Amino acid sequence: MKLLLVSTILLLLYEGDNWQPNPAPASRHKFIVAAHRGDHLIYPENTLAAYQEAIKNEADYVEIDLRTTKDAELISMHDASVNRMTNGKGLVKDLTLNELEQLEVKSKDTTNKVTYRIPTFKQILQLCKHKINIYLDFKAADPAVAYQMIKQYGMEKHVLVYINSAEQFTGWRKAAPKMPLMLSLPDSVENVAGMESFINKYQVDILDGSYKQYDADMVKFAESKHIPVWPDIQSAGEGPADWDKALDKGLSGLQTDHPAALVKYLKGKGLR
Template sequence: MRSPFSILILMLTGLGTYTPNPVPAAKHKFIVIAHRGDHVIYPENSLEAYREAIKNEADYIEIDLRTTKDSQLVSMHDGTVNRMANGKGTVSSFTLDELKQLKLKGKDSTQTYRIPTFAEILKLAKNKINIYLDFKAADPTAAYKMIKAYGMEKQVLVYINSQAQFTGWLKEAPKMPLMLSLPDSVKSVSGMQKFLDAYQPDLLDGDYSQYTPALLAYAASMKLPVWPDIQSAGEGPADWDKALQKGLTGLQTDHPAALVKYLKDKGLR
């Protein structure tokens, strides 16, 4: 387990090794992460999209956490509601009650979808699916308090977007698995080693195309999971073939149901 002091020493010296915090237990060897839920049918980051991911046997739902004007935690990818809801303005400019009056835009105009709270998502996911928490704009103390309230400490990992978030989570929950993206500048094992020594993430994200078998082998030697993004407009079996050939064992996808079926057909699920 890391401490803020050990992080500082390693950043200064560039030396040392560490033992990553374990990630949540999963039923499958190849991890499928439903990007913003399974949103092929339902609006992204909606409870319906998360339920669909559970039904389609994903291992994680990826949620985007933001804070309302009255300090409530909700899931919305963008900083504003403009793209996804029938309103205008930043998430932080609305109270929770005001956000609850908005409707999410969906393919089925006869259905009503709402912006979910973090509490609603935790309740839905408990003992059913793990949570990949993309920590957009929230306070680690408030988020972890809610995670503990629902008994979800062993079902959550946190994707870090800033140094302040990293420091905050280390202080609040030192055993929480924290994910960082591998920088585009890292092209070699030595470069990866320097990055890992400096920041000590518990698992890695990034774009699947940037990983080589050598980088993945080094990460495996460190017992460091690598579950990068593969989602794109044209994502499909050709991309998944490339990911398997590289040696990847987890992906964040826009098509979790199709990826799960692909893996089953390959005998990998």
């Protein structure tokens, strides 16, 4: 599960009673489906094929993990190293884009003879434009550089950024004050009072965390502040029983490992 050391974030911006959260990217659906690392149970995670499959299966967002190469290029890779997902070795930050592009991304399907490559952020933006929003898990990059590229592809209104550190929070608020930023709800927050204190202190635009952290009252309170709650539900046994619990809490979005199945389930509930 993604963790955020929110206790280190300094409240530098947006003080005062007039603060309003930045709106999330528009979607044509009532219930938001974010495909975790793309549709990665069908194709290798964080590949263009996994993102294309999520688009085909009507997800609202593809979640990508952004990292910076040795020569300052932006690519998508969840881990800091390429060891788990490719036939290479080493840290992304120590390898050039050319070196990374030569690597083959491993597929769990041993019968699949297709060669998959690590995608660049440019390729992802080009693929997603006019098709799907991007949930940008900001692992290791410069906000100003990333935002300039987002603008270059006309995707400013189609991206949200998941924040992993205090420096990222303040960096994004400086580089792109209108960009919607997502923070995880700390495990210590267990009720409406705790949520209100957290929101007032950090002035988050969208809330993440585990769907198990939330109850119906907390979801209603966030909605009253115009803050979407789109937590993680992905797990080894994820399925309709979990989705039923999420709907019972009034949640309006989830990050999932099963976008196609979740979309089908939601259509059956009249929510797509």
